[in-house]
Amino acid sequence: MLFNSFEFLFLFLPITLFSYFFIVRKYSLEYGLAVLVFASLFFYGFWNPAYLPLILFSIVFNYYIGKRLSKVVNNKSRHQRSKRLLSFGICINLGLLGYFKYANFFVENINLMLTTQWNITNIVLPLAISFFTFQQIAYLVDTWKGETKEYSFLHYCLFVCFFPQLIAGPIVHHKQMLPQFLQPENLKPQAANIAIGITIFAIGLFKKTVIADNLSLYVSPVFDSSNLTEKIDFFTAWGGALAYTLQLYFDFSGYSEMAIGCARLFGVKLPINFFSPYKSISIVEFWRRWHITLSRFLRDYLYIAFGGNRHGKIRRYTNLFITMVLGGLWHGAGWTFIVWGCLHGFYLIVNHAWSHLQKTLNLSIQKYKAYHLFSWLLTLLAVVVGWVYFRAPTIEQANIILFAMIGGYGANLPSGIHARLGEFTHWLTAINVGTSQGGGKQLVLNAVWVIGAAIIALKAPNVVEVFSTKEKISCDTTIPFQIGHKCWYQWDYNNRWIAQTAMMLIFGILTFTQTSEFLYFQF
Numbered sequence: 001m002l003f004n005s006f007e008f009l010f011l012f013l014p015i016t017l018f019s020y021f022f023i024v025r026k027y028s029l030e031y032g033l034a035v036l037v038f039a040s041l042f043f044y045g046f047w048n049p050a051y052l053p054l055i056l057f058s059i060v061f062n063y064y065i066g067k068r069l070s071k072v073v074n075n076k077s078r079h080q081r082s083k084r085l086l087s088f089g090i091c092i093n094l095g096l097l098g099y100f101k102y103a104n105f106f107v108e109n110i111n112l113m114l115t116t117q118w119n120i121t122n123i124v125l126p127l128a129i130s131f132f133t134f135q136q137i138a139y140l141v142d143t144w145k146g147e148t149k150e151y152s153f154l155h156y157c158l159f160v161c162f163f164p165q166l167i168a169g170p171i172v173h174h175k176q177m178l179p180q181f182l183q184p185e186n187l188k189p190q191a192a193n194i195a196i197g198i199t200i201f202a203i204g205l206f207k208k209t210v211i212a213d214n215l216s217l218y219v220s221p222v223f224d225s226s227n228l229t230e231k232i233d234f235f236t237a238w239g240g241a242l243a244y245t246l247q248l249y250f251d252f253s254g255y256s257e258m259a260i261g262c263a264r265l266f267g268v269k270l271p272i273n274f275f276s277p278y279k280s281i282s283i284v285e286f287w288r289r290w291h292i293t294l295s296r297f298l299r300d301y302l303y304i305a306f307g308g309n310r311h312g313k314i315r316r317y318t319n320l321f322i323t324m325v326l327g328g329l330w331h332g333a334g335w336t337f338i339v340w341g342c343l344h345g346f347y348l349i350v351n352h353a354w355s356h357l358q359k360t361l362n363l364s365i366q367k368y369k370a371y372h373l374f375s376w377l378l379t380l381l382a383v384v385v386g387w388v389y390f391r392a393p394t395i396e397q398a399n400i401i402l403f404a405m406i407g408g409y410g411a412n413l414p415s416g417i418h419a420r421l422g423e424f425t426h427w428l429t430a431i432n433v434g435t436s437q438g439g440g441k442q443l444v445l446n447a448v449w450v451i452g453a454a455i456i457a458l459k460a461p462n463v464v465e466v467f468s469t470k471e472k473i474s475c476d477t478t479i480p481f482q483i484g485h486k487c488w489y490q491w492d493y494n495n496r497w498i499a500q501t502a503m504m505l506i507f508g509i510l511t512f513t514q515t516s517e518f519l520y521f522q523f
Contacts, residue, residue, distance in 0.1 A: 003208075238405055250453065277290040
């Protein structure tokens with residue numbers, strides 16, 4: 001069931017919300033939580049009931065391992081036993097993830113290397129397996145460290161399958177979410193939570209259905225086209241690459257904000273996942289702003305587990321690179337994702353080495369605006385190049401698009417546009433910009449949507465900034481931001497925000513006649 005669907009918005013969500021609070025008030029919190037667990041499993045099974053046994057097995061298995069770990073973890077004589085138990089739990093989780101997500105990929109590559117014809121049944125990837133697997137591995141590790149424990153199976157079920165964050169995050173810790181259900185003020189509906197939740201949901205819905213879905217119209221003709229070398233040139237390549245760069249941001253951040261808004265209706269504050277990432281002036285900063293909960297998971301459970309920065313610079317850079325490659329592989333079973341991970345590992349190494357060089361040579365160039373502008377452009381270019389591999393179906397297709405972006409297949413403007421440029425046509429001819437027949441309207445609309453979306457991504461406030469003064473929302477980022485006392489965009493209990501929220505909901509709902517899944521559902 002999609003957040004951007006009639007059945008979710010007008011049936012599932014209001015029925016679940018009313019049932020939860022009614023049962024809690026009439027009977028008890030435990031019965032209310034049972035309603036939420038049942039509703040969440042129905043939400044998950046709505047996609048395909050065949051997926052339910054896997055997630056149920058995963059929940060039962062990890063709850064059992066977590067319970068055993070919490071019993072032995074504080075006993076020094078049983079320390080080795082607890083490590084073996086933790087290793088066993090992680091191996092089973094990774095084994096399931098590996099089988100369902102990577103088995104076909106590995107068999108295909110073994111056949112290519114050994115010229116064999118091994119064949120396995122085409123395994124269908126269960127929805128959200130990457131997210132609920134990582135969330136439960138984090139729970140096992142936290143339990144082993146003695147940072148969390150759970151003795152109620154019902155509570156653990158809700159931690160894993162709470163429907164707002166089940167499919168694509170935000171990835172949360174057990175200690176972040178469960179205690180919120182038990183707070184006395186959350187046992188009945190709060191007007192503030194309802195108002196804030198609906199507003200954040202409306203912002204996310206608008207970003208997904210109005211902006212991201214319209215940008216998608218200019219992505220597929222470039223990335224999914226056959227015989228691409230015959231159709232692509234400089235302008236179409238950049239148009240498709242920039243459209244995807246913005247589509248991915250508005251699609252995923254829109255989903256995350258819808259999830260945060262839904263959870264807030266129940267009184268639960270999920271952490272923010274995006275903090276205006278395209279404003280970053282370095283790759284390090286980009287990863288502090290992009291998919292924040294996944295970045296935190298990769299840092300805490302992979303990078304630090306590998307040794308982090310504790311064993312010298314060479315080891316630190318190696319750990320960074322391995323972490324990002326595994327992060328790329330987590331996104332999908334394909335060489336394009338591995339290349340994307342390698343690129344970002346390389347970017348981070350260069351970024352840290354440059355920072356070290358600046359400190360060593362005592363360079364103080366960060367105070368110059370020109371340096372900031374150059375750093376922003378370089379960071380954005382690096383990110384766009386990475387997204388080309390992330391989106392392209394094959395490495396060959398990505399290479400063609402990147403070659404076109406540097407002018408390898410020439411540059412052509414539709415003759416209708418070319419004729420309206422007057423004196424500029426001489427300059428365009430001088431730099432070998434030719435003409436083509438047709439496609440003028442498509443090119444103009446592509447540019448309009450990319451420029452409009454870019455202005456919003458770079459200039460509009462994010463939800464943390466919108467709610468920074470009246471009702472702060474959960475945010476793990478350390479990015480500093482400054483808010484004036486009378487900024488027009490600050491959320492408040494007033495008619496202006498009611499009207500703005502209603503408009504965003506109406507525009508979003510008007511798109512419900514076309515079904516569009518979220519990009520991150522494939523991961």
